[in-house]
Amino acid sequence: MDIENDAFDCELMEDETIPDEIVKAATQATFDLLPSKSRTRYEQTYQIFKKWCLKKKVISICEDVLLAYLSEKSETLKCSSLWSLYSMLKAMLRTRRNIDISKYFKLTAFMKKKSVGYKAKKSRVLNKEDIDKFLVEASDEQYLMTKVLLIMGYTGACRREEITNILIDDIEDKQTMLLVKIPNTKTNKSRSFIINGEKELNLYRKYLALRPTNVPHRRLFINYNKGKCNKQPVGIHSVGNAPSKIATFLRLPNPKEYTGHCFRRSSATLLANGGADIINLKRHGGWSSSQVAEGYIEDSVQNKIDIANKIQKAGSSNTEIVSETHYNVSSSKKSHVNE
Structure with a gap:
């Protein structure tokens, strides 16, 4: 897809002292920052947002603009699609306009509120x-x-x-x-x-x-x-x-x-049930984020059994300690009376 060289996309173009060749190179470099496999989809999403801005006569991008846009989209999009839209806009605005919308706290709060009660559908696993x-x-x-x-x-x-x-x-x-x-x-x-x-x-x-x-x-x-x-x-x-x-x-x-x-979820589930720690899970699946791997460990049946056993063991130990303490106190009182 051709890269549009307009003022809406590139802040450099506002400075007439920068040669066109530099502007073109900078625009191409920012375009290359996008994920190669889904670059077209990112671009299309951004173009739709731009058309919305023109329709609403938006002059500059700010938190309220993004909040209004995503609020409007939330009326027709399910939670997962809304987060996908947010993610693509975040990447495009960072590369095209040098705007980091992750710092928009009201927008982040809005997105989190829309996620309350939502549970993503996951593939079933084979044991x-x-x-x-x-x-x-x-x-x-x-x-x-x-x-x-x-x-x-x-x-x-x-x-x-x-x-x-x-x-x-x-x-x-x-x-x-x-x-x-x-x-x-x-x-x-x-x-x-x-x-x-x-x-x-x-x-x-x-x-x-x-x-x-x-x-x-x-x-x-x-x-x-x-x-x-x-x-x-x-x-x-x-x-x-x-x-x-x-x-x-x-x-x-x-x-x-x-x-x-x-297959991927089944493998991670089997490994977690086998007692693997988060480091081995991340290495096995190639995950860079700990959040995904932590989910498998948290849901692991074997991990829950191990936790239950530890609780039971800790409970038994505490009972023994309390009983022994009670016995010692009673013995101490008896000795005192005898004296």
Whole structure:
């Protein structure tokens, strides 16, 4: 998308002493700061806001302007969409106008108030019994590729786009295990993980052995049907639909609620239930924020059991201390009387 060079977007243009070449370079640099994958969406959102400002005859951007705009949008947008709009405007106004709306306290308070009582919909997760049952009971002739998708997804806490983009060159077979590398992630941090189960290794190798010799690309996942693979790479939507297919086979309730994020959430949940701390969870999933990882630990059933056991243990210890203290006090009184 072409970058608009107008006074609304660039403060530098107000200074006529700055050469056009510098202005153009600065505008391009600010445009490049936006997320590459969703840059078009950010730009479209900003253009809609600009049109609203022109319609309302807004001369300068301030907190009240943003508050009025988002208040109007909140009448038709659900909470998650409103936060998404806020986030995109924050990025665009920071890069285009050097305005940091995160410092607008009234606006922040308004957004938080709109979030009260809102609970984001999350994908359901597969437990270890579900995973093992599918890998053993589902027919390889029909579900071999789906099994390998599951193995990669839950072992590596992979997003659907990460699974889609795995290349054969990203996997190193070390006989007793597979070393899988994810070079490109949403957070631009590469990570890797190990697959070492015998059943999992055999399924991966069986699928890889069916790969035609003349595939013109290096993508690992290619279409699979009735025991045969073709050259067509598997798309992101097919990867995202895999958890629902697994849930349908297992006859789990509400299979459509097992979305493309299921593998990643299942992996984090299994790790948290295994007693992992926040550092290991963040490293495993590649999260830069502690808030997401803390959510998995907080919701961990095993973590709740451990806390309950500690409370019970602490309660028993306190009872013993109180009883011992009472006994000592009673004994002391008896000794005093005897004296």
